[in-house]
Amino acid sequence: MTLRKLNIEPLTQEAFVPFGDVIETDQRPFRIINNGSTRRYHCLAQVETAYPADGDRAIISIFRAQVTKTPFTIRMLERHPLGSQAFVPLLGRPFLIVVAPPTNNSINNDTPQLDLIRAFITNGKQGVNYSRGTWHHPVLAIGNEEDDFLVVDREGSGNNCDEHFFQEHEQMILNYQS
Numbered sequence: 110m111t112l113r114k115l116n117i118e119p120l121t122q123e124a125f126v127p128f129g130d131v132i133e134t135d136q137r138p139f140r141i142i143n144n145g146s147t148r149r150y151h152c153l154a155q156v157e158t159a160y161p162a163d164g165d166r167a168i169i170s171i172f173r174a175q176v177t178k179t180p181f182t183i184r185m186l187e188r189h190p191l192g193s194q195a196f197v198p199l200l201g202r203p204f205l206i207v208v209a210p211p212t213n214n215s216i217n218n219d220t221p222q223l224d225l226i227r228a229f230i231t232n233g234k235q236g237v238n239y240s241r242g243t244w245h246h247p248v249l250a251i252g253n254e255e256d257d258f259l260v261v262d263r264e265g266s267g268n269n270c271d272e273h274f275f276q277e278h279e280q281m282i283l284n285y286q287s
């Protein structure tokens with residue numbers, strides 16, 4: 110059985126709109142602050158929490174991710190139905206992203222739409238903010254050693270992580286050659 114090979118696209122905000130935001134300074138507006146010493150690239154993304162009145166909080170973590178060797182089989186995607194999740198690289202290295210648009214009960218039995226799954230490679234200066242409900246693969250670090258990411262996501266009650274495992278014939282191959 111030949112599995113579908115995912116085409117890996119360079120990450121751009123335009124291409125990523127169905128999935129969330131690209132966190133980067135290239136081509137973005139800024140304000141000059143701090144007596145002219147600093148550029149503020151304001152509100153590059155917004156943190157979504159479903160129930161702020163019930164105590165949902167946006168929290169900041171660091172993920173130290175082991176390298177994912179490619180070719181790699183994409184066997185599952187996950188989503189966070191109650192909040193967004195942002196990954197910002199701390200060591201300036203590219204990383205891989207596999208995403209599909211959010212779904213609900215009326216779409217494809219509320220599972221990732223196979224034909225809408227896309228893969229991206231960042232340029233090392235980009236982070237991403239997955240919108241609430243965006244299907245995504247857990248962080249995919251590449252290179253020769255573990256990578257660190259600043260992660261901003263939601264802390265609160267209830268289940269905030271749905272996982273979907275593909276049938277074997279639906280699985281995809283991710284193969285990145287730097």
Ligand SMILES: NC(=O)N[C@@H](O)C(=O)O
Nearest residue numbers: 187194245246247248270
């Ligand atoms: N589980 C967890 O906190 N990490 C995942 O959500 C991920 O996207 O890496």
Ligand code: NI
Nearest residue numbers: 187189194247
């Ligand atoms: Ni996640």
